[in-house]
Amino acid sequence: MAAGCGVVPGTTGGSGDGTITVMTWAPEKTRATNKPGMPAMARAYARWINANGGINGHKLKVLTCNDHNDTVSAAQCARRAVEADVVAVVGSYSQHGRSFLSPLESAGIPYLGGYGVTDDEFTSPLSYPVNGGQPSLMAGLGQQLAKSCGAVTLVRPDTIAGDEMPLLLDSGLSAGGHPGAADQRAAEDATEYAGHADRALRQVSADPSRAGCVVPALGDRTDTFMDSFRRVREEYPDVRTASVLGSVDQSVIDAAGRTYEGSYVTGWYPASNDKRWKPMRDVIREEAFGDNRIDAADPGVQTTWVAYTALREAVESLGDGEVSSRTLRRTLDDGLRIETGGLTPTLNWNFEDMLGAKGFPRLVNSDVTFQQVRGGRLVTARKGFVNVSKVLENSDTA
Incomplete structure (x- = not known):
């Protein structure tokens, strides 16, 4: 179902049982750049967070999608996210920002922690980058x-x-x-x-x-x-x-x-042997040991980890309130300060606090x-x- 055919932007993602549904996408099995570790890391994170009580008691459901490094598939992934009524697309990679951001913007779905490979990720008002791309x-x-x-x-x-x-x-x-x-x-x-x-x-x-x-x-x-x-x-x-x-x-x-x-x-981040990556390594060991798609030294995997860390803090900031794409955008836009354990500077997408780099108005981390x-x-x-x-x-x- 498309956004204009009955999906109400801002409703809670999931089946109505308190489940938070998000999506992570990346290209896999293509002849060019592939990032299979990103959706694999997202699924491992969900298994870990759910085994430890969820986020504020909410179960986390992660959908994944292969964007195949082409514009058609990237747009299809975005439409799938809209149809599934996800609260956010988190920790993803795609070279086709114009193709996927338009459907997300129409449905009011935030794009949290993209890889930063396109300019669109630093201009769209619904994009919340965690690195400088x-x-x-x-x-x-x-x-x-x-x-x-x-x-x-x-x-x-x-x-x-x-x-x-x-x-x-x-x-x-x-x-x-x-x-x-x-x-x-x-x-x-x-x-x-x-x-x-x-x-x-x-x-x-x-x-x-x-x-x-x-x-x-x-x-x-x-x-x-x-x-x-x-x-x-x-x-x-x-x-x-x-x-x-x-x-x-x-x-x-x-x-x-x-x-x-x-x-x-x-x-973008500290060297992969830095002790600040220990929490991520522990999750990989507990929930994805032997999954050779997930390399702790891969910046795509690292970006997915940072993005889900940001998602967790944003959801926790809502307390007992509704968790939806609308409330998620609101808390991010209102200046929520997100700490990532020293992997990035404090992240904050309040308009007044953005860096204002020419051509990259959504850039908040240029380290x-x-x-x-x-x-x-x-x-x-x-x-x-x-x-x-x-x-x-x-x-x-x-």
Whole structure:
């Protein structure tokens, strides 16, 4: 049933028995970027929370959907959420913001804790991002590389989401006094990248006085690029690599031997071995042990955890009152301050407290972390968070 055919926006999700129904979606089993750990983490969270009394006594029901990395499926997932009368879509990934946000907005359903891969997530009044998304990662990576690299070449997807990456990376490089990066487009579902790797290596080695950096940001295909890169880099031993979490994580590094050694990586959250992730690790161990879809080092899984933490606090703030999409939006809009155990700064979507970064009016968390691969482990390169709000304010993406 569509929103205009009988669904009343703002009613309590579930069957009327006090159950809170939400949805989590992500692409699975596609030829491009896949995030199966996000819906799997959502289901594990629901099992754990329900085994411990629910949220304020409410049972949590999680629906999941595969957006298949295409606009039609993304819109279908959103329509399913509307038909199921969910109170929120939580901790999800999709590259097709325009397709899924319109149905959600029509039904008044909040989008809490998306992955941040599209601009729409930072402009829709019903979007409540928990991280700075792709904008903060790319701007932060530029800032991290500005003092460390000579020439820089970005290899990124030839997609709408990818088109924004060069501007954001350059904004961070420029803030650090660097002239900017060369931009290489690449198919996000290619099976090899030897030509791109060779061209990038030649570009960053043009100035022998300072080691250059190649930045592959191809999501799941970053490892495919690095396999090609490894075979052609022998002539350029001084070239370094860099990327962002989501394109590189500890499991990818483990599988690649020394390919990523020395690589610079920018993330949203503390390193995966940080003690602040212990509650999430405990839940995974208790409720999803052996589920190889769930990797505690995956920023998608981490984002889902943070998003459900925010959902729990929002529902608890309602006390004995009605839990609905309407009341959830109201408590979030009225300035509820959400703590995530130090995984993010305090989250607060009150209009007056938003950062106001140009082009990203819903951005409330522009903190990133600088990490580096040392001895095969992804470790903290700079203690604490680095705020990139000023860099984003001066970017040319708006």
